[in-house]
Amino acid sequence: MSEILELVRQTPLLQLSMQQAINRALGEILEDDDRALIFGEDVGVLGGVFRVTDGLQQRFGANRVFDTPLAESGILGTAIGLAMAGFHPIPEVQFDGFAYPAVNQIITQLARMNYRSRGRLPMPVTLRVPSFGGIRAPEHHGESLESLFAHVPGLKVVSPSNPQQAYHLLKKAASMPDPVIFMEPKARYWNKGEVDLAVEDTSSLEGSVIARSGKHATLIAWGAMVSRCLQVAELAAEDGIELEVLDLRWLKPIDEAGLAASVSRTRRAIVVHEGPHTAGLGAEVAALVSQSCFDSLRAPVERVTGFDVPYPSGDLEDEYIPNIDRILFGVQRVLEYRRG
Amino acid sequence: MAEISFPLPDLGEGLLEATVLEWLVAVGDQVERNQPFVEVETTKSSVELPSPIAGIVLTLHGDPGDVVLVDAPLITFTVADDSAGIVGTVPQEAAPKRRVRLSAVLDED
Structure with missing residues (x-):
């Protein structure tokens, strides 16, 4: 040994x-x-x-x-x-x-x-x-x-x-x-x-991984959006907000337990993906989080995604793929949400 | 640095070979994507071939007058390891920029 x-x-x-x-x-x-x-x-x-x-x-x-x-x-x-x-x-x-x-x-x-x-x-x-x-x-x-x-x-x-x-x-x-x-x-x-x-x-290759720990909200992403979310978390820290970044990795099956463990601690979730909004995987993630963390959630799960249009040509790519500001806006929306 | 070779494509339908007429680039030249790099003659026509990638010419496989077989190496480039694939470009890593600031009123319960 x-x-x-x-x-x-x-x-x-x-x-x-x-x-x-x-x-x-x-x-x-x-x-x-x-x-x-x-x-x-x-x-x-x-x-x-x-x-x-x-x-x-x-x-x-x-x-x-x-x-x-x-x-x-x-x-x-x-x-x-x-x-x-x-x-x-x-x-x-x-x-x-x-x-x-x-x-x-x-x-x-x-x-x-x-x-x-x-x-x-x-x-x-x-x-x-x-x-x-x-x-x-x-x-x-x-x-x-x-x-x-x-x-x-x-x-x-x-x-x-x-x-x-x-x-x-x-x-x-x-x-x-x-x-x-x-x-x-x-x-x-x-x-x-x-x-x-x-x-x-x-077993460490199954399920999701926490790419960065934080306590105020969880950014959920996969693929190239993980590194962007890590950049967002770095910037949010300048504002005193500690974001957790959960790298989902497996998109089928989705790691429900990993999602629940993170969001039940942070109580806020933003899912970020490049694909179009409607019926994107973010909807599935939001549903799973809502079901497992309903009692602890402080805000509805936010989705920051591509738009419901065909993937655009190169010049418009930066407007289509979630950028740092769009993700920060999503974070702001869950942070300032108050039950009415 | 990596080496990438390109074979002579079939320039017609079922052609077997082509004759090198003139190299439009020399060993050591930096070639851009789509830049014509050779003129070849087939039994049907003579044609300039565009480069499928950007790179530095390492080897020209044949002299003017030589016959090159379809699928045999025609030209070899050296390319940087971080050069793009045949389609698209390498994303530029810029320092993250933001306009949005977070202002949160966090409940601590």
Whole structure:
């Protein structure tokens, strides 16, 4: 036991971008699991449009890391067939907006094959989707699909907020017997952070995490909005307001207990997401918080979200994605709410 | 720094190769995205190819007059590790700016 602890202590902390952390995790998954396969548009020869699969085809060969035609429905159909045959596919849909042509395969086959076959055909598929906005890309490259996928029984949905989580959550997702939609916040691909490669207690990869502790209100976010909420918390501290930031991480299933534990202490909650307001995942979070914390809440749960419009082109992105001031306004609304 | 190679694409329908007519860039040049970098001739036409990324030219795979096969390497760039993907730009990290100040009357019960 002490030898193991010594090994853990010797495991170096690396400074990696999220893109590099995911690349490293994918390489280790392919190394450890002969049945793992990576495929998608440009993931092989090119190494991915964001270089996330860089070098993997050279290392593992074109039988395990391969390019597909530009046909997302086919990518997912291939993944489903391979999973039926005992493989562990890790397909990539190059951009969130390209997932729409694959939605039929995802919802009508991938999500329910295990159920339909009474457990004889589990679908250990990890679908990587570079997600959300923030990089000034054209249409179909900045969508937030979490509420769409979270609504589908049979799918799990997760979104990391930093390199450390991206590395560990991807390995965790790939080890699960169920289909997992892995939403990579592409706006955070280039931000470096400390990554501890040591094997964590796997239960620490479940549920939400507190990214910053505070006592006056809880900001609930995921993906790229977590770092923005941390900035907001820093600014709020200048005004004497201590905000807690809860990184939800798993968007299906949602960590109800973690939400309840935080908000029952802070008694105020603001949920922040990039996706449109109506029927966004914030509505689900607000309902869960209202149910579990009804007696302690000092104000209705506030939602600071994208607008009910198609995701705009790059020039308007900063107006669409919740910015610091819009989040601060949301905080102000819950702080000054008085029961009437 | 990372190296990225691009193969010769199929410039028609089912073409197998193209002949390099003229390189429009030299090794060491900084090339912008969509900047034409080579003129090639196929059995159908001659055409200038735009660069899919911004980067510094590391290798030109072939001299004028050489035949390059479709899917064989055509040009290799070196790009910075934090350079954008083929689509979009790297978000600029600016110091957080605010206009809204919080003024709370907190009940302490």
